[in-house]
Amino acid sequence: MSKRHPIIAVTGSSGAGTTTTGRIFRRLFASEDLNAAMVGGDSFHRYNRAQMARLAAKGQFGERNHFALAANHIDKLEALFYDYGHTGNGQYRQYVHDEDRELIEAGYKPGTFTPWGPLAPDTDLLFYEGLHGGVISDTYNIAQYVDLLVGVVPIVNLEWIQKIHRDTHKRGYSKDAVVETIINRMDDYVHDIVPQFAHTHVNFQRIPLVDTSNPFVVRDVPTEDESMVVIRFWDSSEVDFPYLLQMIAGSHLSRYDTLVIPGTKLSLAMDLIMRPMVLEIMAHKPFA
Numbered sequence: 001m002s003k004r005h006p007i008i009a010v011t012g013s014s015g016a017g018t019t020t021t022g023r024i025f026r027r028l029f030a031s032e033d034l035n036a037a038m039v040g041g042d043s044f045h046r047y048n049r050a051q052m053a054r055l056a057a058k059g060q061f062g063e064r065n066h067f068a069l070a071a072n073h074i075d076k077l078e079a080l081f082y083d084y085g086h087t088g089n090g091q092y093r094q095y096v097h098d099e100d101r102e103l104i105e106a107g108y109k110p111g112t113f114t115p116w117g118p119l120a121p122d123t124d125l126l127f128y129e130g131l132h133g134g135v136i137s138d139t140y141n142i143a144q145y146v147d148l149l150v151g152v153v154p155i156v157n158l159e160w161i162q163k164i165h166r167d168t169h170k171r172g173y174s175k176d177a178v179v180e181t182i183i184n185r186m187d188d189y190v191h192d193i194v195p196q197f198a199h200t201h202v203n204f205q206r207i208p209l210v211d212t213s214n215p216f217v218v219r220d221v222p223t224e225d226e227s228m229v230v231i232r233f234w235d236s237s238e239v240d241f242p243y244l245l246q247m248i249a250g251s252h253l254s255r256y257d258t259l260v261i262p263g264t265k266l267s268l269a270m271d272l273i274m275r276p277m278v279l280e281i282m283a284h285k286p287f288a
Helices: 019-032 049-057 074-087 101-105 156-169 175-198 243-249 264-284
Strands: 007-011 038-040 125-130 147-152 204-207 229-232 252-255 256-260
Touching: 007 019, 007 074, 019 038, 019 074, 019 125, 019 264, 074 125, 147 264, 156 175, 156 204, 156 252, 204 264, 243 252, 243 256, 243 264, 256 264
Parallel strands: 007 125, 007 147, 038 125, 147 204
Antiparallel strands: 204 229, 229 256, 252 256
C-alpha cells in the first residue's frame, strides 16, 4: 500500500459485473475531480485472440484459460502495482476490444494489444479492473499493494447466465462453446479467482430472486429488480450502517458485517460506500 500513490482494484471473474463497477468508479472520480490511471486486467493476458483460438483448436484449454495465473503476465501486473505505489508510474498496455473505435482507427486490430508503455504522468491514483487484482499465491502477492480492494461476485449460476448471454448475444459465440469455456475454467476459477474474495475490503454479490437452477437453459438474465445484492465488509467497525440503512430503501442487515439491498439500489449503494473510502484514501495522500 502507498499513501502517496494509492491503488484501487476491482476484482471478479468474466461476466461478473466488474465493467459496470468500473463505470460507477469513473463517475465517482470525475465528480471528485480525481485523475485516475485506468488499467484493464485483460491487457495483462499472455495471449491475443488469434493465439487463444489456435490453442483452443489444439485442445489446450488450460493454457488458453484467462482465469489461470499462467495465462497472464502476473509478474508484470505485480511490477506495475509495486512501481506505481513507489513512483506513481509503471508499464502497462491496452487490449483492443471490438468497441474500441479510437484504437482501431489508430491501426490496432481487435483482439490484439498495444505496445507496453508508461502510464500517463501525474495521476492521483491507479484504478485496476480485472481478474487478478487480489491475487496471493506462492509466487505473487498483488493484494499487498492495493489500498482498496473490491470484489464483484454474483452467485455462480447467475455468473454463468450473464456470461452465456453476453458471449452469445454480443460476441457471436455458440452456447455450446460458451458452456465448454465455463467447464474448462472451473479448476482455475476455484484456485485462482475465488481465493481473492477472502482478501477484499468490500464484496458485492448479486443474488437473483428467480429460478436459476439450470443456468444453461435460462433465456434472460435476471434483472436488477429481480435481484438482491449482498455487501460484506472486511472491517465493519468503520461502516456507518444506520446511515446506509436510512439512505437505501429496502435494505437490512443479515449479519453484523453484511448489508443486503435491492438490486436496483446497487449504483446508489456503491457511491455511498465507495466515495467516503476513496476520499479517505486521498485525504491521507501527501501532496508535494
